[in-house]
Amino acid sequence: MNAAEIRAVLPQRHPLLLVDRVTSMKPGDVIETVKAITATEPCYAHLGDDATAEDYAYPASLLIESFGQSAALLWLAGATGSDRLTDDALLLFVGAREYTVEGRAYPGDVVRHVVRLERVVADTAFATGESWVGQRRIATVGSLMAARRPRSAVAEPAAGPTGAGVDRTIPANTSAQGGRHVR
Amino acid sequence: MSGENERYEQLREIIAEVLEIETDELTDTGDFAEEYQADSLRAIEILARIDKEFKVEIPQSELPELRNLKATYEAVARHAGWQD
Amino acid sequence: MTTATPTPLWRPAAPVGFAAPLPAVDLIQVAAVDDGWTVSARVVVDSESPNLAGHFPGQPIYPGVFVVETLCQAMAQAVPGAPRLRTVTSVRFLAALLGGDEMTLDLDVRPTTPAGWAVRGTARRLDGTVTAQLRAVFDAGADA
Numbered sequence: 001m002n003a004a005e006i007r008a009v010l011p012q013r014h015p016l017l018l019v020d021r022v023t024s025m026k027p028g029d030v031i032e033t034v035k036a037i038t039a040t041e042p043c044y045a046h047l048g049d050d051a052t053a054e055d056y057a058y059p060a061s062l063l064i065e066s067f068g069q070s071a072a073l074l075w076l077a078g079a080t081g082s083d084r085l086t087d088d089a090l091l092l093f094v095g096a097r098e099y100t101v102e103g104r105a106y107p108g109d110v111v112r113h114v115v116r117l118e119r120v121v122a123d124t125a126f127a128t129g130e131s132w133v134g135q136r137r138i139a140t141v142g143s144l145m146a147a148r149r150p151r152s153a154v155a156e157p158a159a160g161p162t163g164a165g166v167d168r169t170i171p172a173n174t175s176a177q178g179g180r181h182v183r
Numbered sequence: 184m185s186g187e188n189e190r191y192e193q194l195r196e197i198i199a200e201v202l203e204i205e206t207d208e209l210t211d212t213g214d215f216a217e218e219y220q221a222d223s224l225r226a227i228e229i230l231a232r233i234d235k236e237f238k239v240e241i242p243q244s245e246l247p248e249l250r251n252l253k254a255t256y257e258a259v260a261r262h263a264g265w266q267d
Numbered sequence: 268m269t270t271a272t273p274t275p276l277w278r279p280a281a282p283v284g285f286a287a288p289l290p291a292v293d294l295i296q297v298a299a300v301d302d303g304w305t306v307s308a309r310v311v312v313d314s315e316s317p318n319l320a321g322h323f324p325g326q327p328i329y330p331g332v333f334v335v336e337t338l339c340q341a342m343a344q345a346v347p348g349a350p351r352l353r354t355v356t357s358v359r360f361l362a363a364l365l366g367g368d369e370m371t372l373d374l375d376v377r378p379t380t381p382a383g384w385a386v387r388g389t390a391r392r393l394d395g396t397v398t399a400q401l402r403a404v405f406d407a408g409a410d411a
Contacts, residue, residue, distance in 0.1 A: 096355055097358075124231075
């Protein structure tokens with residue numbers, strides 16, 4: 001998949017669309033993606049002349065997001081028919097376990113994510129994998145959890161003058177009909 | 184240790200890990216939601232971990248039954264066809 | 268370190284000296300407790316931020332990973348040596364943060380062996396709703 005095809009699938013946009021290319025994929029099983037890092041990324045815009053090489057380490061938060069978007073591409077590619085992401089649904093990052101930083105990525109590096117989809121239960125997907133720069137592993141991901149939720153249930157604009165009292169907790173889909181198992 | 188005991192203790196470890204409590208804090212009949220503040224995502228995680236570790240698929244419709252360790256073990260044993 | 272410390276004041280966060288998608292801490296409060304620290308960080312979600320324009324168009328939601336960003340920036344500012352993230356042991360996002368929401372992330376920071384920090388955190392909106400819970404491990408920091 002190229003950038004245009006990725007854009008057609010993922011709802012994120014610049015500057016938070018963090019997958020450049022899908023290099024291989026077995027839908028519902030495993031995906032390999034790349035994200036190239038350059039010194040012109042917005043996350044470096046505020047750095048002054050006194051910034052050290054280490055200050056240019058690409059932020060862990062964005063690496064996690066990039067991994068998560070790769071997982072979303074994998075999940076959505078395996079979905080068929082009514083399971084496809086529609087305009088009134090969002091994929092939300094609901095949690096992670098054991099994300100370990102083993103190295104850093106810097107401008108000029110190409111990060112490669114290898115993501116496996118483990119299970120989908122109740123519209124909640126569990127993914128696992130690693131991130132690499134060349135032969136150097138920079139992160140291992142025990143488990144990343146994403147959920148498909150109706151837009152309306154997640155993020156209604158704050159109602160009333162204060163927005164207080166609006167329940168925007170992320171509901172889990174535990175209905176018997178809503179989910180499915182992949183594999 | 185019998186196979187049953189071993190699997191029961193393995194299940195206790197898995198669930199304690201998901202609930203982020205110590206293994207000895209998880210009693211046989213302690214209610215996941217009431218005693219250990221488990222929400223629906225935790226319940227889904229428990230189901231997914233059972234699926235992964237024991238290769239046993241418990242239907243999503245049985246999620247409400249997985250209230251405590253004992254009930255969860257019984258559901259796993261039923262779907263796995265464990266006899267011992 | 269349990270000397271009678273007055274309630275620490277909120278102070279504005281210093282500019283972020285390392286790569287970051289946004290300033291993810293507006294105000295910070297730090298207190299030494301036993302061998303560790305308690306840290307609170309506050310940030311207002313800016314719906315005009317370019318990040319939120321892309322996440323998502325027409326429906327700005329503070330990305331969950333930015334809670335991790337707030338965590339990293341708060342630790343770097345509050346704890347001597349500027350510790351760096353090693354492991355997110357567990358993080359759960361429980362409620363959405365939208366433009367105009369303010370998040371407070373409260374951290375309990377304990378020393379580990381080998382040298383580093385074990386962190387437990389809870390993020391809340393102003394109305395008290397818990398938006399995220401996390402556990403993480405930080406190293407002693409590049410400056411340590």
